[in-house]
Amino acid sequence: MDRLNILFAASEAVPFAKTGGLADVAGTLPKELNKLGHDVRLIMPKYKTLAQSYKDQMEYIGFTYVNVGWRHQYCGIFKLDYHDMLVYFIDNEYYFNRDSLYGQFDEAEQFAFFSRAILQVIPIIGFKPDVIHCNDWQTGAVSLLLNAEYKSTELYKDIKTVFTVHNLKYQGIFPKSTLHDLLGLGWEHFTPDKLEFNGCVNYMKAGLVFSDIITTVSKTYAEEIKYDFFGENLNGVINSRADSLYGIVNGIDYVENNPVTDKRLYANFDIENLEGKFVNKKMLQQQLGLPEREDVPVIGIVSRLVDQKGFDLIACVFEELLQLDVQLLVLGTGEFKYEEMFRWAADKYPTKVSAHLKYDGTLAQRIYAAADMFLMPSLFEPCGLSQLFSLRYGTVPIVRETGGLNDTIKAYNEFTGEGNGFTFVNYNAHDMLDCIKRAIFFYNQKEVWQDIIKNGMQQDFSWEKSAKEYIEIYSMLLGN
Numbered sequence: 375m376d377r378l379n380i381l382f383a384a385s386e387a388v389p390f391a392k393t394g395g396l397a398d399v400a401g402t403l404p405k406e407l408n409k410l411g412h413d414v415r416l417i418m419p420k421y422k423t424l425a426q427s428y429k430d431q432m433e434y435i436g437f438t439y440v441n442v443g444w445r446h447q448y449c450g451i452f453k454l455d456y457h458d459m460l461v462y463f464i465d466n467e468y469y470f471n472r473d474s475l476y477g478q479f480d481e482a483e484q485f486a487f488f489s490r491a492i493l494q495v496i497p498i499i500g501f502k503p504d505v506i507h508c509n510d511w512q513t514g515a516v517s518l519l520l521n522a523e524y525k526s527t528e529l530y531k532d533i534k535t536v537f538t539v540h541n542l543k544y545q546g547i548f549p550k551s552t553l554h555d556l557l558g559l560g561w562e563h564f565t566p567d568k569l570e571f572n573g574c575v576n577y578m579k580a581g582l583v584f585s586d587i588i589t590t591v592s593k594t595y596a597e598e599i600k601y602d603f604f605g606e607n608l609n610g611v612i613n614s615r616a617d618s619l620y621g622i623v624n625g626i627d628y629v630e631n632n633p634v635t636d637k638r639l640y641a642n643f644d645i646e647n648l649e650g651k652f653v654n655k656k657m658l659q660q661q662l663g664l665p666e667r668e669d670v671p672v673i674g675i676v677s678r679l680v681d682q683k684g685f686d687l688i689a690c691v692f693e694e695l696l697q698l699d700v701q702l703l704v705l706g707t708g709e710f711k712y713e714e715m716f717r718w719a720a721d722k723y724p725t726k727v728s729a730h731l732k733y734d735g736t737l738a739q740r741i742y743a744a745a746d747m748f749l750m751p752s753l754f755e756p757c758g759l760s761q762l763f764s765l766r767y768g769t770v771p772i773v774r775e776t777g778g779l780n781d782t783i784k785a786y787n788e789f790t791g792e793g794n795g796f797t798f799v800n801y802n803a804h805d806m807l808d809c810i811k812r813a814i815f816f817y818n819q820k821e822v823w824q825d826i827i828k829n830g831m832q833q834d835f836s837w838e839k840s841a842k843e844y845i846e847i848y849s850m851l852l853g854n
Contacts, residue, residue: 511546514581546577592778596621674745679708684751
């Protein structure tokens, strides 16, 4: 197979900037693709929030100017060789010298600049990609601009695009004036089969319409978004592109997330000797002020506290759940009503609930390693990574059968001994509660529970398999 040149474009990537799962993908998939013998480079904004240690190691390449409508904006270009991955950083202090990555008043302008900058810097970085791999609405305009303006030149005419939908709910919807004022394009693009969306311009739709290939982060989600409930009013567009739509489940970094070597844990362990897992449980109970009980099942939750993640189900049966002999560890931030719910529970049930309404990477890792079960009752879940971390660390997931949860977690079958978790189908609070009770029933059968743990730990959800699927798609697109 020919060596491929891929420019991986994302608005965030670990370890540089993160708000969600996109960052985990963008920070690890390019490295895995490089291991397969290809030249894959990441391009992202140079945010104010980047650690100074990374900024100190960057090399300044040069600069250009980027047109954002009538604006003529400076665009600096830096590069960093990070763990066998070359990363380009787009520099403009007006757009990126901010305390937060998103949520500003001018996101339409911010990411119109970033999308055009991705194309504009190609001659300067000396790297002509065969494929530009774009991710979510923040880079949705890349394929649009490439087709509308750049394809007519020799350097760009053969470049293909792949667009990955990480979460269709977040689309980048802006006033129709965006088309001319920020993207610099004519009204011929403002039609229902192109950018028009309820009288507005939709950056996600731009990526869906103009990219050569569309992928999502699980096979089930690729099918779900063809229907009204999951399609977020874009299912018509998605069905029109069904022949170019593929689902590839995300992976996780198996080097960084390894229970044998992970320094964030109290004790290391592996599938042959789970003693260290029980030490982690005891030590975390001690750290969080919970009774040190080996016999009680500890249920972990590491999540954004929002409706999408199924917290309305938990709220509906919370008292019933806490009448069970369990301990609940919660880490995350989100909607005020759910933060208040967990504050109340931790106050009322101090021996059962430990709530930490913040982001803490070390504590998250310790929950993955110390908990017995991990709860993800999502309304929808494009892929989900927490269930994969849980499996890696011997924690048994309890999930609803949707999106990537359906692709990665198979219900335990007591007759065959197969399965790596517990699942329920209907979005119903008591179905979830019954599923939790079923997990507790088998938790109390210690030999059975150890088998379920090992079923999960034996599975491979590293990036290697998924990376090979992406290579197949790139190669197919290029006719290799």
